[in-house]
Amino acid sequence: MTVATLPPSPGVIVGRNVDTVVGVVDTLISSPVCALLMAANAFMRGALTSPWMGAYTALFAARAGSQWLQRRSRAARGPVDWAKQVILVTGGSHGIGLSLVLKLAKTEARVAVVSLAPMPEPVPSNVTQYLCDLSDPQALEQAVDSVERDLGSVTMLVNNAGTVCPLLVSEQSAADIERVARVNFVAPMLLTRRVLPGMLRPECPRAHIVFVASVLAYIGVPQLATYTASKAGVALFQESLSLELRHRLGAGDRVRTTAVFPSKVASGMFSGLDLPQWLSPELEPEHVADAIFCALRDAQDGEINLPLFATVAPLYMFLPRAGRRLVHWVGNSLDSMRGFRGHAKPEAL
Structure with missing residues (x-):
């Protein structure tokens, strides 16, 4: 009788995951304040020349060098000529969108609110609405056709x-799920696809695409399954688009992309959401x-990432299940939506 033998366990495979680990550590500790504290601690312990301190110093130097190059690149581009900008903002009727539109209205840019x-009222003279x-x-x-006809590319x-x-998945209709997905996720992709060719033209002065995601793109919450999923999709879309622009189209310096991850915003969208202020301060x-x-x-x-705690939110998905449960228990997020009220406006920001 032949006895089958199992292959040896491969153990812990790192390989290409090393860059992920380095990125997480870099995000956590590569800051001037952390660098000072780490150096002071190493000095008091007599470990300034240890391999561990050397690795940290190299990591911090690489991060600082990258930030310096980014600042130099921005300086080389010079100040933005707002008079040449046509800026399309979705959801500009209240909340974040309205505040941004009013700031942009103080420049010479032509602003379209969709x-x-x-x-x-009153609507600034350089702002045009498209319902x-x-x-x-x-x-x-x-x-978008109307915006380009009236204001330009x-x-x-x-x-x-x-x-x-704000319903449990079992209580949502197909129309509920489809609307959240279309507004939060599909619309940004369609708009990006529509305006990107014009941004890639050599005559475009400088181009930028911003995606307002959410810190909940990383953290699941009961009654917000469709919302969190759509915001996670936006975050990954922005990341992939940025890589396409830089490495496939060679346009990373001409077309910039930014993803914004705010916590709860005092726009009325999440009125009644019960989260501790110390953990998730309202912006x-x-x-x-x-x-x-x-x-x-x-x-x-x-x-x-807004506020500071949002910087470490991606680490939630690295935690084991027990760790994620602890996070929800500390933050009271499992019951945070029970008192949800929201607002009557069909679009929230």
Whole structure:
């Protein structure tokens, strides 16, 4: 009788996952404050010349060098000429979108607001509204056609509009799921596909695409399954688009992309959401709009995490199940939606 032998266990496979580990560590510890604390601790312990301290120093130096190169690249591009910019903002009738539009209106840019609800009066003279149901692809295409006919080719796109269905998955209708997916995820992809060819033209002064995601792109919450899934999709779409622009199209310096990951915003969208303020402080829409405006002004690509705790939110998915349960217990997120009220507006920001 022949006894089958099993192949030896491969053990822990690192391989290409090493870059992921390095990226996580880099995000956590590569900051001037951490560098100072680490150096002071190593000095007091007599470990300044240890291999561990050397590895950290190299990591910090690489991060600092990368940031210096980015700043130099932005400086070489010079200040943005707002008079040459046509900026399309979705969901600009309230919340983050409205705050951003009012900031952009103070420049010489031509601003198009594409949303289902009209902006409050008075509307600035350089802002044009286009009422559109973002869940309707045909209406979305017609809205962009109107923007380009009236204002010219879009040079900056801010995918800001969003909506939520605060029900358990078993209680949602097919229409509920489809609307959340179309507004939060499909519309940004369709708009990006529509305006990107014009941004890639040599005559385009400088182009930028912003995606307003959410810290919940990384963390699941009961009654927000469709919302969190759609925001996670937006985050991955921005990442893939950035890689395409830089490595396949050679346009990474001409067309920048930015993903914004805010926590709860005081726009009314999540009224009644019960999360501890110390863990998830409520942000004012103006605060998030300021960050987006600065990203457009300074050609800042990559990610914007608001507030500070959002920087470590991606680590949630690295935790074992027991660790994720602990996070939910500490944050009271399993019951946070029981008192949800939201607002009556069909689009939330």
